[in-house]
Every structure is written in structure tokens, then in C-alpha cells.
Amino acid sequence: MNIESIRALSGSNLWSDQPVLEAVVVLDPLGLPPEALDRLCGSLPSALGAALRRDFVAAEAGAWAGLLGQLVVGLQAAAGCQVSFSTSRALKQGSEYRIAAEYSEEPTARRALELGLELVRAARDARPIELGPQLLALRKLNEDTRLGPSTGCIVRAAQERKIPIRRLTGSLVQFGQGSRQRRIWAAETDRTSAVAESIAQDKELTKSLLDAVGIPVPKGMPASSVQAAWAVAEEIGLPVVVKPRSGNQGRGVSVRLRTREAVVSAFEIAFAADGEVIVERHIEGADFRLLVINGRLVAAARREPPQVIGDGKSTITELVATENLDPRRGDDHSTSLSKILLDEIGREILSEQSLTVDSVPAQGQVVVLRRNANLSTGGTAADVTDTVHPSVAQCAVEAARMVGLDVAGVDIVAANVSEPLEQSGGAIVEVNAAPGLRMHIEPSSGIGRPVGKAIVDSMFAPGDDARIPIVAVTGTNGKTTTTRCIAHLLQQRGLRVGMTCTDGIYVEGRRIDTGDCSGPKSARAVLAHPRVDAAVLETARGGMLREGLGFDWCDVAVVTNVGEGDHLGMGGIHTAAELARVKAIPVRRVSERGAAVLNADDPLVVAMAGLCRGAVIFFSRNADAPRIVSHRAAGGKAVIVRDGYIVICSGKDERRVAQVDLLPLTHGGRIGFQVDNLLAAVAAGFWLGLSVDALRFGVQTFSSDIGTVPGRFNVLVHRDATVILDYGHNASALLALNEAIRKMPHRRRKVVYTAAGDRRDEDIHRQAEIIGGFFDDVYIYEDQCTRGRADGEIIRLMREGMQRAKRQPRRILQKSGELPAIAAAISALEPGDLLLCQVDQVDVALDFVKGLFRQAEARPIVPLSQFAAAALAALGIIGG
């Protein structure tokens, strides 16, 4: 068994709405011995083994591929991931299968796949394999990769509120999209003030600020000498703590000092640690941690340092070992408790109590093993939220506010927190930024508190899901024009629009990236852009197959058409029907309050309506298309053309938007596919709340010139000839172009064209057949990158295709590349010619054409031929 390729589909994909790891598996041609299954299941944890055995049907072809998928999921689950889905499907080539397994953490899933493969091979070869350590390593990998408990609980709370999540790096997580996004980094929010954090880090400064507003703090003062230390001690009252000003882990700190002698010797110890010594009131009591979020007490815990209780028989080492057997005690931060360490510090503390690790404490004797009650060194935390006195809560809230933290862990030392600090003699000893949340989520005793929810609620008003409107546009042809048109419409509403399409990423009209940006990476870039109020995302098949969608839900999914399809034979998609399943992915991800905008004239698109959770809006140039009629009869919405107007229909109700032949994009209403694009765009704009007036103004001001929609039916006039630049590169697009060209006056039709090498032979034949049957002069060339085909092969296929056409072109001219072909065609233009120039590398080709034209402009202007003039007039470019 081999794995050919692996890819992680992080967004909704063909298989699932969950992230899946997809792999192409090549099964051993001879299959596996029957006992391999027993060996495999025997090596696995029993439940997993049983499940695999239950589902395995030996007779089924590709059973082992399916089993591998299940194994990947099972191993992940054993490592602590919440995953369940897997599937497999045969590829055309007999022994190849595509498997897909759900994942939560990509590295874990990849490792699980490797491990699964090893297990299957070991079972095949009857090799023994010890799974235990491997599983442990997998679990460790998962712990290291997934979000820590604090971040995790905030993220889960956000997910519960349907707020979109994107992990940027480590614990840095983006909540929401575009201009509505916020960020957290562990328990810090993006509103957590850096100044406040600096204040919190300076304990003395913190205390002085709290003291200034009357919050009880342990009164303390610096002392520069032994005499001063005692004077301070007498002033603030005994007992006192003497400690170095800066210091950690409690080094140099002496507590509960009641006598002059004690203070003197403590001063010397502290002075040795740091030249600056603080004498502070000693407060007797327990350690409490109060979590304040946005001016509210959310949780409180009483923290105990790690300790063991003697039984009169066991040594401290043994007692600790017993205590560490508690399954809640883990090696890291992922479990609710950590293991107690008997390290150097622990031994130091024991020696302070005149004990060693080998001492045997008496029955009931409490042995403390750390000075502080931190969870990470084995301490415990009991939830006491419900017992906090309102005045104590108020103190904690005010302390957080005074320091300036939106999320703060306020440490209190007091006999209890159920009475005011003034009564208990307690005090606030510290205010912590980015507090750990583990003790409140999973306290050692008492109930967990919804702290993640509190943080999310502090960041987002009730009901705010931090989403921006998202329009996804997919289909075989017209995606880019439709995308650009929708962006144009939304801009009319004053929204800062982020748009991705085949030509790049645009934000507020400015191009921020170039190249084909119709994939999920670009979508994510737009959704992460802090200025974007609305996103219009061209969503091409390639990205969906490679990585899944770049968003979780959209408000509008537009499917322009599927037609005869394109790129068939690639990525496991062989038929237009299969392609339709891919194009339907965005429709599946239309939110309940969203809508799918579907082409009513394309049966494959119409069929997608059933997959949509939200509303459906059909569009068609044909007002009486059966689908439109039936949809409207059921009260549905549609956008159609009636009496030369674009009309929005809601059930029976009809509202005229604009007269089609006045819209520049349609060139006098002649270019049918552009009318379709406008209908789809109007439907999307309408759903997003644009008024009819705004829609009208929008479509009237949207044209397809080189500047606005480069390479999409740009009509130019050169030397009395008409030149159309278009990106069309499949049969459906060519048919639509031909239909449009037929309506334009001209003397002779010429075309510059090549087929992409990664298309199937049959597709290249078909494209050539359409061209050959329609154009007089055909300039063909081969691209530099023939996408895996041998030199000359594409030309050959095209020539073969053209021969199949009913009508043969006048001339077929072969050139060595895109630009030479364009140059040749343009230099050969004669008055009255109509040249369709297929531009492949849009930016380069357009610049090239503009350059050619500029040279030509230097020449004297000749009067327009009657043909060109008529063509322009017909397109509404010049008058009559």
C-alpha cells in the first residue's frame, strides 16, 4: 500500500463541511492476506479494532482504502481529537483510491495517516509493531499543536456564538472577519492595554495605584537599612513580610515576622538577594484568584500549593508518586491538574520544614511542596465563585479597572472571600494580565465557569457574530465579470469591498495582489483585511478541490452556470455532473439567512437549489422559463428580463430595475452572457439589501472596459477594425462569445486562440471545432507552459478539432507564442475585421495590446470604415 499524494482541505469541500485530509492511496495489486485484518485489529486498542472489523467487507474492492481512512480517524480520536468522518472513492485507475478523513489538527492527522499506513503494512508483513509509544507521541503532538486550554475555551465560546475563527499563529486567533474582526492571544484580547500590562508587571506600582483609590493592599515600604526595616515594621504593624523588591519564586522572602530579631535577619537575607528591600504587612490566609472580565467578576478560585498528607508509613517520595497517579494530573497544561514535582525547589521547601524526600510524615501531617499555589507546579484550585462577597468582587473589579486591564486575574490573600476584606483583614496582592483560565474551566473541585463565554461576550455585543457580508461567485464562465459587478454594486452602498478574482485581490478598488486569486488563500486574505466591510469572492474549482472553501458560511452563493464544464479530467472531476458537485460547495455553505443565486437555464445549477439552507433566487433572461414560473408560484424570488428590462420578482410582485439595452456591459443588449452576469449580480445585490435605485445606478455605471474588467469582453477599435479581448477558454465560453459576435456587424471574423494543455483531448477538439466552424482566420499558438503535453501536441489536437467542423476557416496561421500571435493578428487587421483575441496572461497580453495600439496611434487617423462605425454604433459606443 502506498500513498501517492496528501492534501489538507481546511475548508468545506467535496467530501464534508469539516476539514479533511485527502490522500490518494494505491493498493497493493495482489491485495492483503486475510489474516492481515486480524493482525491489524489485534494491534489496536480494542474498541477501535472492533469497529474496523465490524465495518470491513473483504469482498468490497478498495475495502482496505476505506479501512485506512477509518484508521486515520480512529488514531486521531485516540489522540484526543473530536473527529468521526472518513470516506473513500475509487479513482479511474483501478487500484487507486482517494480517501478523506476528517481532522481537527492537521499535523496530528498527517501523523495519523503515516502511522495508519505503517500499521497496515506491518499487518500485511506480519511485522510486530508496538502502538503504545506511537499513540503517546501522537497525543503529545496533538497537545502541542492544538490550542491550549485557555485559548481553546475562548475559541469554543466564540464558535458557539457562530463567530468565525481563524488561527493566525500559535495562540493568536482572529475572531470575525474584515473590519469587524478582533483578536485574542491566549487570554489577552486586542483591547488588553500594553500600558496596563506594564503596570501589572510592577507589583509595587500596582499596589500604589490600588492604595490610591482605597483598595486594601498589604501596606509596605522600602527599607534601606536594618533600622529602617524595623521602623517600617512597627509603623505598619506586625507580623510583616520582608522581601527583595524584585525577585521570583519567593527567594529571599521571609514571612510572618513578629520580632525585631526576625526582621533583622530577614532583612539581611532579602538584602543579599536585591539591594532594594520591601517590608510589608503579613496577611494570614489562603490564596484566592478572582477573574475579572470587562468590569465583572466571572470566576473565583481558592488555590492551594501542592501538598501531600502523611499516612505514617510512606515517604514523601512515595506520597507524591501516589498523588501523581490521579488521572487529572498531567505532564503539561492540557489536563486540569499538573503533576507535583519533587525538584530542587521542592526539596528546598522540604528542608525549610526540616524534611527530606525520604522523611515519613506522620498520619495526617500536611507537607507543603511549593511556596506558591500555581497550577503548573502541582497546585490545586477550588471554585469559590458563589461564595464571593459583593464587596470583595467590587474590590477586584475596581483593581482591574485601576490597573486598566479588561481581563485580569486578581490575587487576594484573605482568610476568606465571603466577607468584606476590611473585616477579614485580607488584601489584594497582585493583579495579573493574561491570567490562566484553566483553574476556572476545570477546577479541582466545584464547578467550571463559562470564562471563555465571558471573554467573548466582552468583545462582541449580544447577537454580533462579527461577520461581514460574503458573496461567493462560482460557475464555469462569467465568474469574474459577475464578481466585479457585485463588488461595484456594493461599493455604491458605501461599503469598503474586498474582492478576489482571477485577476487579483482588490480592496477598496486597489489591487493588493496579482495573479489568479480565486482560491481560499485569497479569500482568507480578504476576510482578514481590517478595512473590508463586505467580501465578494470568486470561488474557482481549483481552490475548492485543493483546499476547500476559504470561508465557513456565506450570505450569497452565485452559480453562473456549469454548461459543458471546463477542466474536466482534472482533480478527479470527469463529467459536468461531477463538476456541478464541486460548484455546489458554496451553495451548501449558504447560511440560513443567506441565499443562493442560481441560473435557472442550467439544469445542473437548478439542481443545486436543494442543497441550500437559505433562500434561492433564480435568474434567467427568459421570463417564462419553467423553473422561474414554478419558483415564483411558490412565492420564490427571481431576477429576469421582461420587456427589455431587468426585473426583480418576489412571488408575483415585479419591480423593474433597468432597461437592458441601456446598460453598457450588454453592448446594447446584444451580449447575452453579459446580461446573465448582470442578472446574477442584481440578484446578489438585491439580497444584500441594495435598493432598486442603487441597483439601477450600479448596473448603469458598470462597463466592461480594460480598466474595470480587464480581459472580459473588452471591445476596442483599431484601424477600423473591432478587437475583442476575452479570457474565454472553454466550449461554453466560446459558444457564448460566438453568439455575441454574430450580433456585431463585421466583414471578416478572426481569432487568436490556444487551448490549455491540461484539458482532455476531447475538450481541445471540441474548442477547436467551435472556433474552426465560426472564424475565417484562426491564429493558433502554443503556450510556453503546455501543462504536461509534448511540444506541438496542442497544435495537432487543435488542427484535428478544426477539421471536424462543418465549415472550415479560410486560413489557419500558427505562431510561436501568445504575444507573437496577437502581434501578427493585429498587424494583419483590415477595415471591417472583427478579431477575437483570447488573452491568457491577462495583464501581460493587455499591456502588449495597449503598446501595439499606442504605436499605431502615432499614425494619422483614418476615417472609420462603415463596418467599424456600424459595429461601434451597435454597441452603443458611438452615436448612430
Add this chain to the structure above:
Amino acid sequence: MQIRALKRLVGPSIWANYPVLEAWVDLGKYEDFPSNTLPGFNEKLMRWLPTMVEHRCSIGERGGFFQRMETGTWLGHVLEHVTLEIQSLAHSAVGFGRARETSERGVYKVAIEVLDFRFGEASLNVAREMIMAAAEGRDYDLPASLRTLRKLADDYCYGPSTQCIVDGAKKRAIPTLRLTDGNLVQLGYGKAQRRIWTAETDTTSAVAESIAHDKQLTRQLLTSVGVPVPAGRIVTSAEDAWEAAEEIGLPVVVKPQSGNKGRGVSIQLADREAVLTAYAIAEKEFVASTVVVERCIPGRQHRVLVVGDKAVAASGGQPQTLHGDGLHTILELVALGNQDPLRGEDAAQPLSPFVLDGIALDLLKRQGLSELSVLQAGASAVLRHNGDLTIDETDRLHAETAEQCVLAARSVGLDVAGIDLIAEDIGLPLEAQGGAVIEVNSSPGLIMHLKPMVGSPRPVGEAIIGQLFAPEQTGRVPLCAVSGTNGKTLVTGLIAEILRVSGRTVGEVSSQGLRVGERVLGSGDRSNADSMRRALMNPYADAFVFEVSEPAVLDEGVLFDRCEVAVVTNLGSGDHLGKKYVDELVTIAKAVRAPVDIVLPTGYAVLNADDAGVLEMASHTKGKLLLFSSTPGTPALLEHLKHDGRAVVREGEQIVLRKGALRIPLLGLSGLECPTLGLPTFLVDDLLAAVAGSIALGANAEQIQKGLEACLGQGGIATFDLPKSALRPNGGLLVVSPARNSSALEAWGRHFQQHFPGRRAHLLVDPPADWRTSDAEALLTGLTQCFSDVTIALNSDARSFVEALEMTRPGLNSRPTGQSSDLMACLDQLLEGHLGADLVCVCPANSADFLSVLRHLETNGLSRGRTAGLASVRHCR
């Protein structure tokens, strides 16, 4: 010349409306030697401090002070000018100073403007030593002292970035409070406050700072929003660094992934060896950090400062270059160059020092030089490519580049950010020239925008203030200061209560304590700068009412810079005269007036129209005027009303608000009479002041009535029933009320005469330590006119006063015979019935003693009577 005492006046004072240092200077023998009589003195000082020629002094023209020295002036005055000049030379310019004689011969009060007290005091000491040296004909090493002082200024004063933000606040009249000895500053008061710490604001996100520190993450975020960044990646070893360099294309930059200020950054590395060396440097300097290799962007380094959504300043850099003279080696040129005062590690120095570290040496090597090479005249050597930012290029910044910088800051999430970018020309879009943003810095230094070597400074402090405070925000909440000789505490308490019932969280400071909202933060006399500071720091407080006492103004100044409302209850014959060289009523009047001087133009001075001394203060306020008066017909009041002015006036049993001819009734007095004590006029005057103050703060009649009601019956003036005795067959009444000056005592006397006509009233007074012996006779004369008997308790603090009294008025029953004790002993004697009066008025000097007296009487079995009405108002006198 000795300095007897130093007072740090933290804010507005009798001298000025900003912090000044007040020194009490004893000239000793130099009282007899003005400057022109000391041989060589003037010449020496003029030579040492030639820049003092700019001091105009009272002459009012350049060289004015030098003229005064030549015609002869006293050394106290010289000390003032020299201290000012030394501060200006060592740090930055200050201009205000005064020297005034005191009642003691040879002792002067010298007041000097300071930026920081510790620095000011050190400067004063240097000035004193220098003057003594000049006077005694010795030499003085001023440059050495200035060096020390500069160091102190660095430690004590705000850094340049903080200072420019604080100055920006000052321009907007937004108040500031320094929260630490360092650069943590509170801007605004109470609930309206914001904070900065150097160039970080309280809205600078900690998450954003973490992002900015991670260069790789920053690059990822900038790329995704389309801000050009140099291609690059993290490398794991020197070999990997070279591989990366080859992938990216030479030349490259090698730098640590985290860290800032260009440390460990090597640029323009064009070969394998250079990359390997640079890797070692980057790795060594930041052990814990990963190393990044980036494409080297051609062009000069620039820094763009983004504040909010604006690029407010841009600065261009030049490579750090040594220029040869044909004589010195590079090593020597470095040492020479570092003597330039503009060059140094300090944040206030715009040029960084030349350092011959690994990067510099490596760069020299690549220029064919070593540290021992002698650089020819006209030749130059580059020590560091990313040199100092010295050229202001704000006006050249291309709009699109500015936009990219703003977007970069926004993507990282910083409200204030320094964007480092490389471009040939900042006047062109970045893309057009292959420029790129190389770093986004949080808490950026501002010095390059404040002190450019070429071009003009930029108001970046104002921009940051503009980011923190919208144009209509002032950083202020209503602040009402109450001053005057008597009645301040009562008025403060009343106004505070009126604000509280109107829903405010009030920060209240008075001689009764410090309170914010419902929380009492301290009791006893808190009418001082520290308590006001604590109140102003409180983030919940949305209104302040402060009692401003004269001693506090004289000792430490007023803590706040401006107030909305200043209420002056009265001045009368003043109080607190006699100590601290305060000998004249006019000085006390200045202290009382201090809040009036700083009323905001939008605010009100609320003045007692019946007190000439108070009414005179009207000419000192920039605010509007609101008068109060219990005698409606006085000319001043009528004049004020004639000009459509506002006033709160007692008209019979009513308190009314007058505005020109308009008359709005606010409050009836009928319910405010106490069955025992009646309605003392002075309490009504206090009520008028409180009502007027509340009106000035925007309260309405309903709120005023509610507030007053809340204050009634909470214990005010205490009364006790005196038991019947042979001498007092009908018993008698004992009144305890704090009063410590002749105005207050006489007010009681007059009230007793009026309310208990024909009855004998005995006054027992405990003289405070600051009563002047010279006033003894006048005081006693005044008191005996309205009290039939006066007992002045002898306490050791006031012994000299009492002795003086006995000298001038021998035989007068000024104190009980046969005892020498304090107030309590006197009280006991009175109670034993030796005196015949059936009305006794006991006046402790402060509220602590007031409480002791009450306890004493209660322990002795006297029954406390009930006061009602105005006399029962909490914190009464």
C-alpha cells in the same frame, strides 16, 4: 548664604499657576553686601553665565538682569536668576522666578519654576555654590556641574517622547498627573482620564505589540493586506541562511526575528561569507530568537509615524558615515565623533553613537578598511547602513505610501506605530520603486520627529493627544474648589452631597476626610495635595469637590491645574497668619484666591459679594462670575445684576437665583432653624455659597433641596445641657463648634447676642499654634465685645500668644486662675460651676479636638442635645 527650607509647590500657588520650588534663603552676612559691592562678583557670574544676558528682569529689556547686578541687587535675587539659567542650560528653558523679602531681615523667599523638583533642587544647590564661589572669589567648574545635572535631568525629568505628549496635552489644556518617577502619565482627571507610558497609550494593544515583535508574523499580516514587504524567510542555520539568500536573491539582510532598534541587523550582504558572518552576529545578539533572511531593498531607511489613521510624520535616514581628515584613524574619528553632544545613547540625543561592533568592522572590511586605517581628507567610510533618522520628510511623503503605512499599523493593530521602510524616494509610491516596509514598531521613539537635523519638527505629541482625546474632549470632569477663611468644609460637604444626589460619583476632599463615591478613603484633615491626587486618579470619579485650605496652598500649592468652579466663602480678617513668614492678609488672600486664578474660561468664580476681600478677587478670574449675598441691596451686587450677571441671594426667608431682572426661587430657609441654636447668619452664608457653587456646576433647585436634606441631622454643631447648679438655677447650654480664628469666633459671639439677648455667654477657646502675639490684643478686644467672658486655654503650642496677652492685658480674666492646663482642664473647671454664665461656647481648633471634646463631655455624663436645621448639617464648621 543658607537655604533654610525648600517647599515643592506642586501646582498653582501664590506665585504662579504651575509648579515652582520655593526656597527660604538666609543671606546671613551678605544681606549687607549687594552684588555690586562684592569685588569681581558680577564679572565672574557674567563670564560663567553669559547667556543670562537674555534675562530681562524688572528692567524689561535684554541685559536687564545684568544692569540690576551692576546697580546692585541682593544675592537672593541673583540665586533666582542663576538657578533658572542653570536649569535652562542643563535641560530645557524655564522662565519664572521671584525673590521676596520676608519679615525677618536677611531672609528671602525665592520662587523658581521647575520641571522636576529633584532636578530643580539640585540646580538650586549648584547655583548657590556657584554664587558663593563668585562671592568668595573662588573658581567654579560649571561644565562639570552641568554634566551631573544633565544626568539627573535624564533620570528625573520626562523623556523627550513623554515630554512632547505632555506638552501636546498642555496645548489642549488637558491636565496631566505623573504617576511614577518615570514616564507613566495620567492625562485628564477621574473618569475622563487616559494614560500614556512613553509613546504607548492605554489603547495600545498588548497583542499588537506581541505581533509587532514577531517579524515573521508581521510580514505575513502585511503581505496579506498588500503592503509590500521584502521577500524572506526564517532560517535555522548559517548554511540555511546562505541557501535562503540564494533563493531570495542577493543582496540580502540578516536579522533576528524579534528585537528592535536595528540591533543585530546586517544589511547589503552580497556574498556567502558576509551572510555567514551576519548570521553569527544575529544569532549571538539574540540567543533566544530565530534569524530571518530578507531581500535587501534598495534605498534609504525611513521612519513614518502613524497615529490612529494618519501618518503624522516621516523622517529619512542617512548611513552613519565617518568623514576623513587625512590625520586620524577610524578608531580616533569614532572617538572624536562621539564627543558631539547630539550623539549618544540617550533618548534625547538625535544621533546614535558610533560603535565599532562586529557589523561595523565587517562593513569596514568590505570597504577595504580597518579601524586603524587613516581616512583621507574628503574620503568617507560607512559604519552602518541603517544610520540615524535626521531628515524630516513629512511634506514629501506620498499619499499612497502614507496609506500603506497606516494600513500596516492597522493590520498589526497598533494605535501608535513607527513604520520602518526602505525607499529611494519617499515622495513616490512604494511599489513604483520596489520599496518595502521592513518593520512595524510599537512604542516608537519620537525624537527624530522632534529634533530633526534638517527640516522642521512635527507636532507628534499633539497628534497622539488627538488620538486619545476627540476634539470635544477635555479630559476633565467638573471640579469645584472651595476656599475661604471659614465654612469651607461645610460648603464642600453640601456641594458634594448635591452632586451625589444628582447621580455623580464624587471625589470629595475636605478637612473631614477623603471620599470617592461611597468609599471613604481617609478620615481627618485631608485637605492636601496627596488626597486630591488620589481622588483625581480614581477612574470612577466623575465630579470633584475639593476644600482648598490656605496652609496647603502655601505649603504645597494646589494639585490641580484648573477648575470649573471656585467658591470663596469669605476672607474676613484671615487665618493662619504668623507662621512661615506669612505676615500679611494679602498673602493669605492670594492663597485663598489661588483656585479663582485658575477657573476655566467656561467655568465660574463663585464669590461672596458681602466680603470686600473676596469681591476683589473677581478681577483675577478668567471664568464667569456668580455672586452670592445675604444682603440683596449692596451696590456691588446691583451692579453685577445690572450687567445681566447671575447671583444667589438671600431674600428674607428665601434663597433665590437672580439673573439680571430674573428671579428664580431655589430654597426656603424656614425649615432650617434649629430650636436650640436658631439659624446663625454665618451658616446661611455658607449655605448661600454651597447653593451658588452647585448652581455654577449645573444643579437645579430640586437637586439642591435633595442634597441639603441628605445632609441635615447627620450631626453638626454639638450642644449639651448644662446641669442646674447654684449659679445656674435654670441649667444652661453648652455649644461645641470648631473655630480657630477671630472671624469664626466673633461670628458665634454675634449670634449668641442676637439669639440669646441679655444672657451671659462664656467663650472657651483653644488657641492654635499659629496665632500671632501681635494680634493678641485686637483679638481679645473683638471677642470681649461679643462674649461676656472669655477663657483662653493655655497650651504649650500657643504659650507665647497667651503670655503676650497677659503682658498687654494684665488682670483680665483671660484664663482661669490657678491652673495651667489645656482645653479639657479648662472645660472641667467651667463645668464645676465656677463661672456664672449659662451659655458656654467651646471652640476647639480642629475637628480632631472637636471629637475629643465631645467624648470628654459624654464621659463626664453630660447629655447631648439635638441640633436641627442648618446647625445639624454634617461636617458643620
